[in-house]
Amino acid sequence: MKKTEAIQTVDPAVADRGPAKKNGVLAALSFRNISAIYIFVVLFAIFAIITPRTFLTPGTWLVLLDAQSITVLAAIAVLIPLVNGVFNLAIGAEVGFAVILVAVLQTKLNMPWGLAIAVAILIGAFIGLVSGLIITKGKIDSFIATLGMSSILLAGLAFLSENRQIIGLQDGFRLFATGGLPLVPDNPNFKLTNPVFIMLIVAFIVWYLLERTPVGRRMYAAGYNPDGARLSGVNVARLQIASLVAGGIIAALAGVLLASRINAGDPTVGPGLLLPALTAVFLGSTQFKGGRFNVWGTVISVYVLAVGIKGLQLLGAQNWVSDLFNGVALLAAVGLSRWERTAKRGSAIKRATPKFGRGK
Amino acid sequence: MTNESTIGSPMGTPPLLSIEGMIKDFPGNRALDNVSLQVGSGEVVAVVGHNGSGKSTLVKILAGVYTSDGGTVELSSQDGFDTELHIIHQDLGLANELTGIENLGITHYHGASSFAPFDRKKERAKARELIGRFGEPFDVDIPISKLAPAQRSIIGIARALDGWQHPRNVLILDEPTEALHATEVRVLFDAVKKLAADGAGVIFISHRLDEVLDLADRVVVLRDGRKVADEPRSDLDHDRLVSYVTGIPVGEAEHGENARRAGEVVLDIKGLTGEILEGVDLQVRSGEVVGVAGVLGSGREALPAMIYGSIDADVESFTLDGRPYLKRSPRESIRRGTAFVPGDRAKFGSVRPMTARENVTLPELKSLTGAGGAISLKREREHAQTLMQEYDVKPPRAEQVFAQFSGGNQQKIVFAKWLRNRPSLLLLEEPTQGVDIGAKQAIYDAIDRAASTGAAVLVCSSEAKELVRLCDRVLVLRDGRIAAELAGDELTETQLVIEGYGLKSEDEL
Numbered sequence: 001m002k003k004t005e006a007i008q009t010v011d012p013a014v015a016d017r018g019p020a021k022k023n024g025v026l027a028a029l030s031f032r033n034i035s036a037i038y039i040f041v042v043l044f045a046i047f048a049i050i051t052p053r054t055f056l057t058p059g060t061w062l063v064l065l066d067a068q069s070i071t072v073l074a075a076i077a078v079l080i081p082l083v084n085g086v087f088n089l090a091i092g093a094e095v096g097f098a099v100i101l102v103a104v105l106q107t108k109l110n111m112p113w114g115l116a117i118a119v120a121i122l123i124g125a126f127i128g129l130v131s132g133l134i135i136t137k138g139k140i141d142s143f144i145a146t147l148g149m150s151s152i153l154l155a156g157l158a159f160l161s162e163n164r165q166i167i168g169l170q171d172g173f174r175l176f177a178t179g180g181l182p183l184v185p186d187n188p189n190f191k192l193t194n195p196v197f198i199m200l201i202v203a204f205i206v207w208y209l210l211e212r213t214p215v216g217r218r219m220y221a222a223g224y225n226p227d228g229a230r231l232s233g234v235n236v237a238r239l240q241i242a243s244l245v246a247g248g249i250i251a252a253l254a255g256v257l258l259a260s261r262i263n264a265g266d267p268t269v270g271p272g273l274l275l276p277a278l279t280a281v282f283l284g285s286t287q288f289k290g291g292r293f294n295v296w297g298t299v300i301s302v303y304v305l306a307v308g309i310k311g312l313q314l315l316g317a318q319n320w321v322s323d324l325f326n327g328v329a330l331l332a333a334v335g336l337s338r339w340e341r342t343a344k345r346g347s348a349i350k351r352a353t354p355k356f357g358r359g360k
Numbered sequence: 361m362t363n364e365s366t367i368g369s370p371m372g373t374p375p376l377l378s379i380e381g382m383i384k385d386f387p388g389n390r391a392l393d394n395v396s397l398q399v400g401s402g403e404v405v406a407v408v409g410h411n412g413s414g415k416s417t418l419v420k421i422l423a424g425v426y427t428s429d430g431g432t433v434e435l436s437s438q439d440g441f442d443t444e445l446h447i448i449h450q451d452l453g454l455a456n457e458l459t460g461i462e463n464l465g466i467t468h469y470h471g472a473s474s475f476a477p478f479d480r481k482k483e484r485a486k487a488r489e490l491i492g493r494f495g496e497p498f499d500v501d502i503p504i505s506k507l508a509p510a511q512r513s514i515i516g517i518a519r520a521l522d523g524w525q526h527p528r529n530v531l532i533l534d535e536p537t538e539a540l541h542a543t544e545v546r547v548l549f550d551a552v553k554k555l556a557a558d559g560a561g562v563i564f565i566s567h568r569l570d571e572v573l574d575l576a577d578r579v580v581v582l583r584d585g586r587k588v589a590d591e592p593r594s595d596l597d598h599d600r601l602v603s604y605v606t607g608i609p610v611g612e613a614e615h616g617e618n619a620r621r622a623g624e625v626v627l628d629i630k631g632l633t634g635e636i637l638e639g640v641d642l643q644v645r646s647g648e649v650v651g652v653a654g655v656l657g658s659g660r661e662a663l664p665a666m667i668y669g670s671i672d673a674d675v676e677s678f679t680l681d682g683r684p685y686l687k688r689s690p691r692e693s694i695r696r697g698t699a700f701v702p703g704d705r706a707k708f709g710s711v712r713p714m715t716a717r718e719n720v721t722l723p724e725l726k727s728l729t730g731a732g733g734a735i736s737l738k739r740e741r742e743h744a745q746t747l748m749q750e751y752d753v754k755p756p757r758a759e760q761v762f763a764q765f766s767g768g769n770q771q772k773i774v775f776a777k778w779l780r781n782r783p784s785l786l787l788l789e790e791p792t793q794g795v796d797i798g799a800k801q802a803i804y805d806a807i808d809r810a811a812s813t814g815a816a817v818l819v820c821s822s823e824a825k826e827l828v829r830l831c832d833r834v835l836v837l838r839d840g841r842i843a844a845e846l847a848g849d850e851l852t853e854t855q856l857v858i859e860g861y862g863l864k865s866e867d868e869l
Contacts, residue, residue: 212734214725221722225711231670231702232711232722232777233694291713 035336036287036297040304047311054314062183062190068306069199070261073254075277075284075298076206077247082281083210083293084236084243085223086135086142090127091251091277093153096270098124098255100157103166103265106173113173117256124252125245127153132241157267166265177260195257199299202250207295219243220292275326280305283333291337305329374436375400376443376561377530382431384417384585387766389796391417392428393585399561401528404552406564406576409605413582415565419534423447435530443561444524447532452516460500460507461487464519490518510547517551527559534565549575568655569601570861583607584797602854606825622648622832626785626816627667627680634673635662636840642667644785644816649807651827652820653856654837660820661703663837664787667818668700669693670708681784694723699778703790703820705767709774712763716753717744719762720777747776752802768799775806786810788819792826804830824853824860838862 028034047055054060074091081088088094098120105116127149134145180193210216221229222236230236254273259265283305284297308329309322375398384392392414399405409415420426422433422445435443454463464487487500491514498511507515513536520531533552537545552575556562566572572579579596581589581604589604603609623646632640637659644650654660666673669688678685680696693700702708710719721728721740728743730736744758751772753765762770771792778786791807792800807830811817821827827834833847836859844859846852 208734212737214729214733214735217718217722217725217735221711221714221718224713225707228708228711229722231668231690231700231708233691233724234722235691 034287036283036300036304040300040307043304043307043311047307047314051311051314055311058190060310060314062192064303064306064310065196066193066261068302069193069195070254070257071273071276071280071306072199072299072302073195073202073250073257074273075280075302076202076295077250077254078277079281079284079293079295079298080206080210080219080250081142081240081243081247083216083219083223084240085226086240086243088131088146088244088247089143089274089278090131090146090150090153091247092271092274093150093157094124094127094248094251094270095255095258095273096267097127097153097157098252099259099270100161100166100265100267102173102256102259103169104160106170107166107168107265113170113176116173117176120256121249121252124248124250124255126248128245128248128251129241131248132244135244136237136240154271157270161265161267163267165267167263169259169263169265173260174263175260177257195261198253198257202253203295203299206246210295215239223293275323275330276302276305279326279330279333282337283329286333286336301333374438376436376528377445377563378434378436379418379422380432380434382418382421382433383429384414384421384426385429386796389766389768389798391585391796392421392431395431395582395585395587397563397580397587397590399530399563401559401561402556404556404562404564404575404577406566406572406579407582408566408569408572408579408601409582413605414585415582416534417585418582419447419449419532419565422532423449436528438528441526441528444529445532446520446524446529448513448516448520448534448536450535452512454504454512454516454519456505457503459502460491460498460504460515463504463515464490464500464522490522491515510545513548514551517548517555521555527555528561530561530563531555532563532565536564537566537568537571545571569598569605569857573598573601581605599854602857606853622646623814625679625682627818629667629675629678631676632663632666632673632678633675634666634671635659637662637666637673637837638840640837640840640842642818642835644818646784646814646816647811648833649811649817649819649831651831651834652818652837653822653824653827653834653860655860656822658837658860659840660822660837661789664700664789664818664820665702668698668787670700697781697784698787699723699781699783699785700787701771701774701778701789701791703793705770705774705794710762710770713761715759715761716748716765716773717741717758719773720744720747720758720780723777724781743780747780748773751776751806766796768795768802771795771803772799772806775803779806779810782813783810783815786815786817788817788821790821790823791819792821792823824856827851827856828853836860 074095077094078088078091101123102113102116102120105111105119106113111119131146131149134140134149135142138145177195178193180191180196182188182191184190210219218229218234219239221232222234222239226236255270258269262269280301281293281298283301284295284299285291285293287297287300288294289297305326309325312321312325313319377397377399379395379397382392382395382397383390395414395418397405397407397418407415407418417426421428435445437443461483484500488497491497491500498507504512504515517531517533531552536548549571552562552564556577564572564575573593573596576593578592579589579601580587581601583605588607625643626646627642627644629640629642632642636657640659640663642650652660652663662671662673665671667688668690669692670690675686678688680698685692685696690700706712711722714722717740721735721744725735728735728740730739741758745756747753748756748758753769753772753776762773765773771794775791786807788807792803795803807817807819819827819830828851831851833845834851834856835842836844836846836856838860843862846855846859
């Protein structure tokens, strides 16, 4: 036992090593932390120079803000389950299903539009519950489970809509998404619409829950390490189900707003939201919180992606440019977050081949 | 006690593998300190030592996982034969869903031949021949998950040997018997002995002293990163080996200087049954540290998780703090004042990408919430920072990501996480696994402190030394039952080993 003292003394240089606390402001403004905002500025500058006439008009911006607020809602509906380690690939179908449902309830069942919205949101919650039970009780991987759920919902959507636009919605319903707060008196086109407010409120609530409450903390823990979280007293399955229910509610809300904006039950509009939503969530995880999925990173990312696409379209690009842009951005975002995670681990373990010599 | 003299290979020829002055530093801890080792042709060299003695670090350097901070490794290239290193890691690196033939990877495909059909007959014959060298052949056409653990080890060894151009290579076996039963160990040892007889050099890493004495021609003992002995098997007996490994002279037993007074019964279990455990009775009193010993497969590993409620088990009766508690879950256990430090820190003990602060507060956030159910980040930060100081975590930065701390400091954080709410029952599984010696002491102190302030502590450990140091009494599990209870003067490392293996006397070692 006599040798232990010598080993116990820790080299102070080693013990106290580690970067001195960086200047907080500089770190917060570093490219790594808020790259999306820098990309936003660059995109803005480029398009402002090339197409100043169209790109720099307030009309363009207000329309963008309004239209993308629904994408933000869809992205948040992907984000919450993903924080819990659950993929929700049914998001596009969930939104699309709500679009049709809220229209069918009004036209075929003559339901008042307020009630129709409530029912659509309730059914959205139920869809999330079913997905959650399939994943946690049925032990089916979330990727597969939500992909299957997506296909089922698309079938239901086609059945309800008979693959046609459903028109003849109630007048009051249309104002749900198109009403808002006028910015300039006497000009009804310049206004902040209801979806923008709803989006901000939802984003704030979700941010609060995820980052400020024990529930959110447990959700992150469950997503990172379900086994470890369980042993720390976290009810992982219940949180995963809850996250899918919350996602289902928000997706249905997005669907209702979408139907109201286009004033019809259009079976084609929902499914396309999956890719931009997923892309924004992954790109958002590289922002602000160093690799952690988070609300404001997601919100910013939706708009950065939208600005990029909008600019390209104003330059005369075809419609398919949005698919191309989202696809490339998704790969880049996931690659970026992967890189961030490995780079952070730094040289905790040095991997290298030892130098072997050869004897005589 | 130190014996730095090296012994050449028995046949008077230069060694196949020669390691000189190997050094490896981890932050705050020298894992290997000037370790030298030679292996000759036909020789089985055992490297023994406790967890944390530097055995696995040595293997990882040879395997290329770590780079060394000093020292050389030389392989012989005598008579035109270049000696190769073949390493079989503890988990064997096999694919459980594939058959024996597929795992053996008999045909080496290159380029266009990758698309040629298999010659099944030929492959089967070759596979039989390969494993036939190690005793009775077995079915090579079924997925290896259906084979006995020893048969899987043989597949692993056969695969490492396939493609040897000559027998004079070096095979390194890293804790190969960990998952094996006694009879299966025999099968494996026969295979290894055959190999050595053909001229190979074998390094056998183990912390099981009886196996070492059974198999090895020469024994190298590591302790705290240093080589403390390098002697032929014939010069060693069990007592001497124990004294080398533990650092305690023969005949002198170490006892913990703990004279705590046991209070009320906190945990009282009757007839706990599940997995391999069968009808285990257990009582732990307040202020008492009770150890659980037993070899791998004795049921030791599952016991704390069953008490905690993360693994299901049947009980005849289970009372905690005098109240029955039959439907157990981690969440409910925490609520009732139980804490569980699991053995697998990365998988069960922590959330690695989260900060130290987020890890320590995870089990109990209620006391840190304020208005609106929100966590008061200011209070949480202060609380976490105090804990970092109290448990001497280095560096004491609560905002650092858990994964970035060294193993010992990670374990201090895990202890801080569980001890911060003063549990009445503390369940510990391998509390100092992968922990450097400085942190080890800090963790022992924390356990002593918890017990002296009234916690009931249950420690499951594979380290006899640790149990002797920490415990008031130790229950020895064997084949799922309590085989012995040791306390007072009977509680020695030697006695723990003897009871753990069910040996009648030391002659059988």
